[in-house]
Amino acid sequence: MRVLPEVRADTYDALVTGRKGSKFGLPLDQVPRAITRIRASTNLHLAGLHAHIGSQILEVEPFVAAVRALADLGEFETYDLGGGLGGRYTYDDHPPEPEEWIGAITDAARRYLPASSRLIIEPGRSLVARSGVTLYRVVNVKRGDRVTVAVDGGMGDNMEVALFGQRFEATVIDRVGGGERVDLVGRHCESGDRLSSDVPLRSPRPGDVVAVPVTGAYCYTMANNYNGALKAPVVFCADGKAREVVRRETLADVFARDTSSPGR
Ligand SMILES: Cc1ncc(COP(=O)(O)O)c(C=O)c1O
Known part of the structure; x- marks a missing residue:
């Protein structure tokens, strides 16, 4: 009980x-x-x-x-x-x-x-948390009062920040350590769609790959299709080898249960 x-x-x-x-x-x-x-x-x-x-x-x-x-x-x-x-x-x-x-x-x-x-x-x-790392592509860097780095994911793959404010570290994968303090944000239409606030990133620019570590718990399981976002694939890595274990989602996956689609 x-x-x-x-x-x-x-x-x-x-x-x-x-x-x-x-x-x-x-x-x-x-x-x-x-x-x-x-x-x-x-x-x-x-x-x-x-x-x-x-x-x-x-x-x-x-x-x-x-x-x-x-x-x-x-x-x-x-x-x-x-x-x-x-x-x-x-x-x-x-x-x-x-x-x-x-x-x-x-x-x-x-x-x-x-x-x-x-x-x-x-x-x-x-x-399990430490066994997950999420990789994002930087799509935009906006400079003003703050530096805002936007990536191609967000609250569709990581609800922990929006739900309760979990703090995450982040790094550009080939320029680790140091750098300017930025807000790392997602692509969804809420200001609460953040991955990390005030986190140091070294010279972030569009096209960079940014890693957010410690995403092995409550991220994949809470992933969602908000804004029509497609869920990311999952790749297991060990001993220098990588193996895709969940493939990238497609629009056909998302519409598979939609009984009003033409042709059904
Ligand atoms: C009943 C129960 N047990 C265990 C857990 C696992 O908790 P944690 O991941 O914090 O160890 C949860 C998580 O929500 C839970 O609800």
Whole structure:
């Protein structure tokens, strides 16, 4: 049963899922009654408690607090502590190492949970975010009060910035490091269609390829056809070899489900 442990985690507001009032899970004061009702049922079996307190969390304390909150609710076979460990998106992000996160959770479990209980975790972005890099072509550079570098992608392939303001680094692929501070923006018709604000790029010009690293989580999965944008291909690279695993989308793909198209 998913419960809302009502702990504070310092992350983007839209990624907080364990705070009082969040839409996820039963509030703590309703849990005892739900447990009693499920235990009285002949059709339901309560295996344990589940909490997922948010995403892109860069400290271990909120996870420990969640374990304590679950411990106060009684003894169960299973405790699922969800995911939430952050990734290093920018040079300023310093997430705990996975070992530190696991260590803190298991220490707290040993301390507060029944010895025979089973522990489940559901890490997502901390496993996969760093394995993705998105490549864009620069289509325009506008100089004025700010330098705006527009590329051939944006909120169609990366919703994380528009949804909650995730910060990303970026670089021109053959001129890495340093340079002028620019706003890297997408091709869609919203001012919120940004990939990175105030990021250093070295002498960006149309035709350059710009890499945005750490896009392996929640980018491909949230890709969309807004403004009729076609989804990018996915290429796996390892040991000097590249292999296309998802081909570039075509207009025929987009219209394939459109039953009003001529000829259908
Ligand atoms: C219930 C649940 N578990 C795990 C995850 C994975 O979270 P993360 O990628 O932050 O580790 C999510 C993400 O939304 C989730 O909703």
